[in-house]
Amino acid sequence: MIIFCKMFHLQAMNMSFKRNDVQEYIEVALHCSNIEQWTSYKSTLEQWEIDASNIVDIQRCAKSDICSYFLKAFQSFTQALHEIDNKKYAWSIVKLYYSIFYLLRCEILLSNHIIIRCKTLYYTKIKIGERPIAFNPNKFKGDHQLTIALEEKLYNSRELSDPILGNKIDGENVYMWFMKHRDRVNYQMKDFSDPCCDPVLTHIISYFDRKELVKLFEFYNSNSDYSICFDVDHTILAVPYKKLISVYKRIRTEMVITSDVKNKIIETNKLLFNMGVLKKDIVNLTL
Numbered sequence: 001m002i003i004f005c006k007m008f009h010l011q012a013m014n015m016s017f018k019r020n021d022v023q024e025y026i027e028v029a030l031h032c033s034n035i036e037q038w039t040s041y042k043s044t045l046e047q048w049e050i051d052a053s054n055i056v057d058i059q060r061c062a063k064s065d066i067c068s069y070f071l072k073a074f075q076s077f078t079q080a081l082h083e084i085d086n087k088k089y090a091w092s093i094v095k096l097y098y099s100i101f102y103l104l105r106c107e108i109l110l111s112n113h114i115i116i117r118c119k120t121l122y123y124t125k126i127k128i129g130e131r132p133i134a135f136n137p138n139k140f141k142g143d144h145q146l147t148i149a150l151e152e153k154l155y156n157s158r159e160l161s162d163p164i165l166g167n168k169i170d171g172e173n174v175y176m177w178f179m180k181h182r183d184r185v186n187y188q189m190k191d192f193s194d195p196c197c198d199p200v201l202t203h204i205i206s207y208f209d210r211k212e213l214v215k216l217f218e219f220y221n222s223n224s225d226y227s228i229c230f231d232v233d234h235t236i237l238a239v240p241y242k243k244l245i246s247v248y249k250r251i252r253t254e255m256v257i258t259s260d261v262k263n264k265i266i267e268t269n270k271l272l273f274n275m276g277v278l279k280k281d282i283v284n285l286t287l
Helices: 002-014 021-029 035-047 055-085 089-110 142-156 174-188 205-209 213-222 235-254 259-273 279-285
Strands: 113-118 120-125 133-135
Touching: 021 035, 021 055, 021 113, 035 113, 055 089, 055 205, 055 235, 055 259, 089 113, 089 142, 089 174, 089 235, 113 142, 120 142, 133 142, 142 174, 174 235, 205 213, 213 235, 213 279, 259 279
Parallel strands: none
Antiparallel strands: 113 120, 120 133
């Protein structure tokens, strides 16, 4: 046991536990040297302001965080596909949800807003003169629900574009629908259904069995009005796929993608290669 603990400690020392750049930048800017005391800086945070001396650094940090969130979204999505292909259905649903959560964070940043966590969630526009605003609607709690609620708030105020928020699934917000299924797998199921297919995956599994994943994605690409996202036979895969492609195109257009990020994307693509998705297919799908 002692040897195992020492080995784990050595591995942990070599792992990156770096948090989001925006969060760390603001903590340093407010002279918080001990993260355990960060919540005591709440009033200081509320008085902090974006100005000419820090806006460029904040924009740089935001771009870095966009890339980080996108990579986590892409990795979660491809891992989910891999698990579906290997009939590990339950956990794939959780990963598909997480790919959406990370993409929501990307979209909020791409809308020129940042999120800061200090006991509750704060957000502000990246604009000189703006200050963090506490965002804590009564019926929402936790980072995930608050992120979904903030996306919807920015969408309703026309500060963010999101064609998926225009409709509902089973009468509820599409992203809350995904969270409900994540919670069902994580907290409500006594046992995972594997190797039996989960009901939300029943229709799309045939594409995996026939090795027609590219055909399915081409079908999603042809659906320019996003209506496929609200077809319950396809929602579980169409929503994260369409969102992933949309965010990737925005990043590619609005930012310079570093070689490090490109290399990580290439490495993640190997999971797709293993499922018969060729390099030329990936290029064509992301045009």
